[in-house]
Amino acid sequence: MSHEHRHQSHPRIVARLKRAEGHLNAVVAMIEAGRPCLDVAQQLQAVESAIRSAKQTLIHDHVDHCLDARNSEAEREELKAITRYL
Template sequence: MSHAQNPDILLRLRRASGHLTSVIAMVEDGRDCLDLAQQMQAVIKAIESTKRILIHHHIDEHLGAAASALPAAEARALVEEIKEVSKYL
């Protein structure tokens, strides 16, 4: 399945977009810095989470297919190891 067809990725991006729209409205309304910083953090976390899901999906699709020549347990372990190290991106 393509990342474009992954409903979780699209849902999370739409949520981040909603948070960002809120931040823009808050800036225009002259809202307090603390409120703005909290909403900006929500946008950052939503995008980081979506990026992680996107990368894990890519790993599953491409590395999983490439590792299929290995025994199943070994292939799963390899995919999980790559996912674990990807959190440091």
């Protein structure tokens, strides 16, 4: 759909993703510096968790917004489509 979707959770999601971006950059630096694999794996797990949490928040917020009986058929189809990312 081409219209904008803005929800109250978006600023928090953006902040979470920017933190994850910083952590991911740190992981790259850790690998380049030859840090132990265990340390790198732990940081990658943290990045993965942050991204998963951001995705779930975005999708749940979108679903909550779209659960309105007045929504069009196209909006209901979009709702069905987005749930595959959960």
